[in-house]
Amino acid sequence: MGRYEDFTKFRQEMNAKILEEGTLEIKRFFGIDERTYHPGALDAKTKELMGLAASLVLRCDDCVTYHIIEALDKDATKDEIYETFTVALVVGGSIVIPHLRRAVSFLEEMLDLSSKLP
Amino acid sequence: MGRYEDFTKFRQEMNAKILEEGTLEIKRFFGIDERTYHPGALDAKTKELMGLAASLVLRCDDCVTYHIIEALDKDATKDEIYETFTVALVVGGSIVIPHLRRAVSFLEEMLDLSSKLP
Amino acid sequence: MGRYEDFTKFRQEMNAKILEEGTLEIKRFFGIDERTYHPGALDAKTKELMGLAASLVLRCDDCVTYHIIEALDKDATKDEIYETFTVALVVGGSIVIPHLRRAVSFLEEMLDLSSKLP
Amino acid sequence: MGRYEDFTKFRQEMNAKILEEGTLEIKRFFGIDERTYHPGALDAKTKELMGLAASLVLRCDDCVTYHIIEALDKDATKDEIYETFTVALVVGGSIVIPHLRRAVSFLEEMLDLSSKLP
Amino acid sequence: MGRYEDFTKFRQEMNAKILEEGTLEIKRFFGIDERTYHPGALDAKTKELMGLAASLVLRCDDCVTYHIIEALDKDATKDEIYETFTVALVVGGSIVIPHLRRAVSFLEEMLDLSSKLP
């Protein structure tokens, strides 16, 4: 489970540093970013999958990792995530494939992990 | 309603030309693209909104126009579309704003139009 | 002066619409965006030129237009703006050139206009 | 033939302005850009088609227009150009499609024009 | 030769996983992607070099690695590859340089390796 923990640890440490040292605008941006995925007219799962699709077409591996974690936490199914991958691949083209490989690798690791929970 | 008609006319004419003249790979890609937004584990409306978010962060005005048309056709509400705009703006930053202005202008025109239907 | 007025009119109308109809996150984002270019450790002119460079490498014509207007308003000189263009061209490559043409065309129009002011 | 002439006129006028007013680095960059497409280990046609593929995946309409003109001038065939479009569409995804429509529209106009030459 | 083997192993394993678990659209996209580089009006080497240029301007290291392998396999020469790098650098600007460094490092490793073959 090293990848999940490594990702989360660095993310939390650096976010804390950014919120401690950053400008007021940076802090407010982080606040908005967090609110954006709260349920509203769209539910939280849909928003996370939307964030996942946007992250994949923009080819941001860390953002993809984060939204996979959050989507699973909001009970997105494997099929829903693969359909999100499909939209992103078709919109973004073959340039998305290396990021899709890493996304699939991470997703399978997470699913494997959760299947072992009591 | 010129904008909707102009967009649709040029889109249809050129798609026909591309499918007539294009390579087998281009034709097959167009087939996949069409299938991608069919309902599956995710419903068609969710997929169109996902395509809208991806189009906005990639700043493709024509793609945004197309997915607004399709999302409205799948009964997406104004609030759902504005929440999709929110995800795209926060993910993509202020560089998205000029495209958001055009998206809002087109959306309002479409909503205005549909409110006048019998 | 049609271009300046057209740009400003559409921008103001649609920003008003977005702030009227938009989600709380969109409104807050617009607030942050405005604050970002206030003078701080860096003066306002430097921030506008920085915004101009970022807009050019991201190839956003409307953003380029906006930051040229703001940079001139903060007394950026023609030479400073051309050096900003240089950084953006070298960072972003020949793909920036069509946007540079439009930027130069708009800049010259603005400079010509201001030289005619009493 | 308005589109070809309009494009070429604005391009030439603004390039002249940029070379007149621009920094030394901008002038040198334009020199390099021109040299890049000269024949070497790869012939000029191949380089123009390569520039066309790169322009399409980066979704720069003016760059696409320019490289279509140059590729035709170096005797690229319609089939070679459509295969270049194929590579760009598959690499860049459906987000390329609106640019492909405009590229096909311009290409057909150019081919139609040249078929009428004596 | 670790880099080549690591890249190829992960690529093959994850592609197999994607083709096993993926949607029909993903599978078809992979089929199109493969066909795109088959010889047609353009020969296979030219298409691989075109894919290399597109990958470099889009700054996708894995795609660059893949197209270098394929281009060498289709007998692209070192000079042809460096001219492809030139087109990509000039189109994409200095932002391409870090990816060019990694591309050159990989290319030299591959050339060094092949020079040692019996």
Add this chain to the structure above:
Amino acid sequence: MGRYEDFTKFRQEMNAKILEEGTLEIKRFFGIDERTYHPGALDAKTKELMGLAASLVLRCDDCVTYHIIEALDKDATKDEIYETFTVALVVGGSIVIPHLRRAVSFLEEMLDLSSKLP
């Protein structure tokens, strides 16, 4: 201090290789790139911060690392760098955040290092 040294070593080795093996256009481009950040109408520090903002919105980690080193060398303060981060985050959106984390991590390491100098 491994990160700074690793980055600099690979950068210097590969730049030397590129300048040795590269085409004339590549060599000239490297020359222009170097000249671009020389003081002119804008001072060197401002240009480095501008390059930093452009690198962050284009999400190029190595370019960010390089411009942080250069900006510190031109006596940019921590506050000036954080305001540059702010412009880049607001222009580029949340997709910039993973790159901002790495930028902040590197900046803090560099500041920590320089505070220990005699």
